[in-house]
Amino acid sequence: MNLAIYGAGGHAKVVVELAKQLAYHSIVLFDERWQKLEPLEGCEVIGGWQAMLDYLSSTESCSAHVAIGHNITRLDRLKALQQLEVRLPVLVHPRAYVCSSAQLGDGSVVMANSTVSVGCEIGLGNIINHNSSIDHDVILADGVHIAPGCNLAGEVKVGRATMVGIGSSVIQQIIIKERAIIGAGSVVVKDVKPAEKVYGNPAKTH
Helix, strand or coil: CCCECCCCHHHHHHHHHHHHHCCEEEEEECCCCHHHCCECCCCCCCCCCCHHHHHHHHCEEEEEEEEECHHHHHHHHHHHHHHCCCCCCEECCCCECCCCCEEEEECCEEECCEEECCEEEEECCCECCCCCEEEEEECCCCCEEEECCCCCCCCCEECCCCCCCCCCCCCCCCEECCHHHHCCCEEEEEEEEECCCCEEHHHHHH
């Protein structure tokens, strides 16, 4: 299997390792800084965005992934690839557990030791990072990043392009609106407004 990855930073490094475990035998990277970058985990960085589009159009049976941590940028690139009808596989680590009834959006990634439980709906281009727990009937909109070690209780709803910081916990039925930022180690016990930044235990604006 062939995989073209846009992005060559820290998140891409983890994605490359995951893709290798999923038996992608040909992996090439693309990044606007490509001329200054060394190979990443043995994979060459061979051009920028336009070079990736050219590569995809000329390479048979090649899928794509956007390994960019910035949520809005990741979504923009993924939507552009969707319009071109490029295959955007979901990458699930062999040591992750995803319930059969969960729905995972194109271009999402579920890292090692994470759980996505029954009835979950995961949008386009989500990152569910290492050691995270997504409980029953959680809804994550497009472009959400759940950082390592987070715990989301049942029926939580998280809006588009939201960042849930490392080690955070969210109690059941909380609604977190779009583009919110939940600070590291926070405990969210009430709803979060659009673009609101909250942190602490209990999480609140400061």
